[in-house]
Amino acid sequence: KPFKRILLTGAAGGLGRLLRERVKPWADIVRLSDLADVGPAGEGEEVVQCDLADKAAVMALMDGVDAVLHFGGISTEAPFDSIMQANILGMANLYEAIHKCGVKRVVFASSNHTMGFYKTTDLVDADMPTRPDGMYGVSKVFGESLSRYYYDRFGIETVCLRIGSCFPEPLNPRMMITYLSADDLVEALRCSLFAARVGHTIAFGVSDNKAKWWDDRKSRHLGFVAKDSSTRFEHMFPENGNYAPADDITITFQGGSFLLTGPQYN
Ligand code: NAI
Ligand code: 15L
Numbered sequence: 001k002p003f004k005r006i007l008l009t010g011a012a013g014g015l016g017r018l019l020r021e022r023v024k025p026w027a028d029i030v031r032l033s034d035l036a037d038v039g040p041a042g043e044g045e046e047v048v049q050c051d052l053a054d055k056a057a058v059m060a061l062m063d064g065v066d067a068v069l070h071f072g073g074i075s076t077e078a079p080f081d082s083i084m085q086a087n088i089l090g091m092a093n094l095y096e097a098i099h100k101c102g103v104k105r106v107v108f109a110s111s112n113h114t115m116g117f118y119k120t121t122d123l124v125d126a127d128m129p130t131r132p133d134g135m136y137g138v139s140k141v142f143g144e145s146l147s148r149y150y151y152d153r154f155g156i157e158t159v160c161l162r163i164g165s166c167f168p169e170p171l172n173p174r175m176m177i178t179y180l181s182a183d184d185l186v187e188a189l190r191c192s193l194f195a196a197r198v199g200h201t202i203a204f205g206v207s208d209n210k211a212k213w214w215d216d217r218k219s220r221h222l223g224f225v226a227k228d229s230s231t232r233f234e235h236m237f238p239e240n241g242n243y244a245p246a247d248d249i250t251i252t253f254q255g256g257s258f259l260l261t262g263p264q265y266n
Contacts, residue, residue, distance in 0.1 A: 002194065003027040003066040009052065009094075010071030012036035015109065015166060015185070020045075022186045023069065026193060033061055034072060052090025062097035067193055068106045070094060077134045077261040087139035095150050103156065107192045110144055110160040112178060112204075113137035116255020118213070120177075124254070126202035126218035133255030135263050144202065151200035159192035159222065162214075163205040170230055173237045174256045177211045181228035191224040198222065213254055 003026055010016040011032035023030055024044055031046045032038045041047040050057045052072055062068075073086040098106060116133025118124050132138045140162075147158035164178030165171070166185050180188075184207045192198065203219035206212075208226040216224075249259045 001026060001028050005029045005031055005046075005065050007031045007033060007062065007065045007068045008071065009033050009068070010073065010075075010109070011038045011047075013071060013075065015163075016071050018166075018182050019069065019071070019186070019189070023189070026190070027066070031061070031065065052093060053085040055093045055096075058090075058093040059097045059100065062094075062101040062103065065101060065103055066105075068094070068098060068103055069109075069189060069193075070106060071109045073109075074136065074139070077136045077258055077264070079264040080135050083135050083139045087136070088142055091139075091143045091146055095146055095156075098156060099150060099154055105193060105198070106147065106156065106158040107189055108143055108147055108158055108160045110162045110202075111137065111140045112162050112164050112206075112214075113255055113258055114140045114144065114162060115214075116253060116258055118254050119252060120213065120254055122213070122254070123215050124213055125215040126204070133253065133258045134261055137255070137258070148200045157198045157200065159198050159201045159203055159219075161188055161192065161203050161205040164207075164214075166205070170233050170237065172256075173239055174250075176230045176233065176237050177209055177213055179207050179209055179230040179233070180205050181207050181226075184226045184228050187227070188222075188224045191222040195222045 006027040012034035033048045033050050035051050050061045074083050113133050114130045114137050115124050117131035130141045132141050144160045150156045164180045165175040166180040170176050170179045188205050204214040204216050207228040209230040250256050253259050
């Protein structure tokens with residue numbers, strides 16, 4: 001198999017559970033990690049329970065790892081303290097361990113919320129300034145920036161995949177535009193891990209949906225071509241395509257309902 005050991009963080013989460021089986025062809029061993037219980041290790045698996053905010057534990061977690069799929073952390077708008085621990089301190093711990101342990105390739109589950117304050121009439125690409133729509137989005141911008149620094153300084157290659165909405169099916173009209181199927185996620189990860197050279201790449205993780213907010217031309221070198229589309233869910237949200245700006249900030253801006261939550265200090 002191409003890698004000896006892949007580390008999957010966030011293994012107890014929605015996407016982690018989806019990826020658990022599907023990353024197995026890529027490595028002899030998949031090391032599954034989360035703060036929460038991921039259950040017992042199966043064949044070809046190792047389980048390491050770990051808080052990303054714990055520097056020593058993260059260093060130990062990285063021992064013997066070739067590649068990292070980083071899906072752990074706070075995955076939505078939340079009180080800043082928890083975002084700071086998991087997504088900011090956790091990210092810093094992770095990259096220091098990645099550097100010390102000689103990991104060569106990382107895929108970071110970034111988010112469309114790094115750009116959530118662009119309008120739904122904008123077409124956004126990877127070179128445009130970030131416009132996060134909350135502290136969660138800001139923490140993902142931090143992750144993108146930190147990984148760029150570790151590339152420029154140490155040559156550690158990272159693909160920051162700005163995931164749209166990866167759920168079994170769209171949950172609202174907005175997700176007709178942001179939908180990413182499970183198969184397309186797996187393919188985006190495969191391309192990110194195996195493309196010959198990625199440097200530091202920002203890519204958009206989205207299926208080939210009819211309406212588009214994101215221009216992926218800056219990440220063509222990954223070779224990722226989405227195969228699925230939200231059109232098969234059109235019956236659920238027939239208003240798709242008429243998603244015009246109205247006097248509603250959740251429609252005016254790409255971040256949707258994330259726009260409604262201000263910074264949550266506690
Ligand atoms: P999730 O919330 O279901 O999973 C995240 C996992 O991270 C959880 O199992 C949680 O226990 C773990 N975690 C939280 N804090 C931790 C800490 N301090 N130390 C160790 N583990 C910790 O989220 P989901 O949907 O699986 O998303 C996975 C990743 O992908 C997240 O980073 C999220 O921001 C990102 N993402 C997901 C999208 C989606 O559509 N599902 C869209 C955009 C980004
Ligand atoms: C995200 O970043 C979240 O992790 C996910 O739960 C969804 O809310 C997604 O964005 C979205 O924008 O639909």
